[in-house]
Amino acid sequence: MGFNIKKYISWQFLKYGFFGIVSTIIDWSIFFLIVDIFNIVNSQTGILISSIIGAIVKFICAKHFVFNVKKNTFRQIILFIFFNFIMIFISYLIIVPINIFINFPIISRIVVTIIIFILNYIIDKFLVFVKND
Numbered sequence: 001m002g003f004n005i006k007k008y009i010s011w012q013f014l015k016y017g018f019f020g021i022v023s024t025i026i027d028w029s030i031f032f033l034i035v036d037i038f039n040i041v042n043s044q045t046g047i048l049i050s051s052i053i054g055a056i057v058k059f060i061c062a063k064h065f066v067f068n069v070k071k072n073t074f075r076q077i078i079l080f081i082f083f084n085f086i087m088i089f090i091s092y093l094i095i096v097p098i099n100i101f102i103n104f105p106i107i108s109r110i111v112v113t114i115i116i117f118i119l120n121y122i123i124d125k126f127l128v129f130v131k132n133d
Contacts, residue, residue, distance in 0.1 A: 012066060016121050019061035027054025055084060067129035079128045087116050087123075
């Protein structure tokens, strides 16, 4: 018998997590390069540029490699952008109460990231990258 991870976590969810990590590494690497190494832009501009590139990578990977949606629609792009802004707002709202409860900012940030990751997966799967689009 034993523990069957497939019962609780799908292959699609694992791919979503993998490509989320890939897009985050790209985001952070671009930020590091343009802000710290080459000193091209300031931190605010750097985070804007790197976040946009990371989001584009995440969109492409989720669409083609996670959810396998072939049809291109403007609706997908708009919903993806809209819900990403909503998730940023939710992160902003929940970080303070979580930090008050946990009282350790980096752990609070990890908890918020996990919550947002799960919400993003559900939204992307059922609202953004719907196959019958």
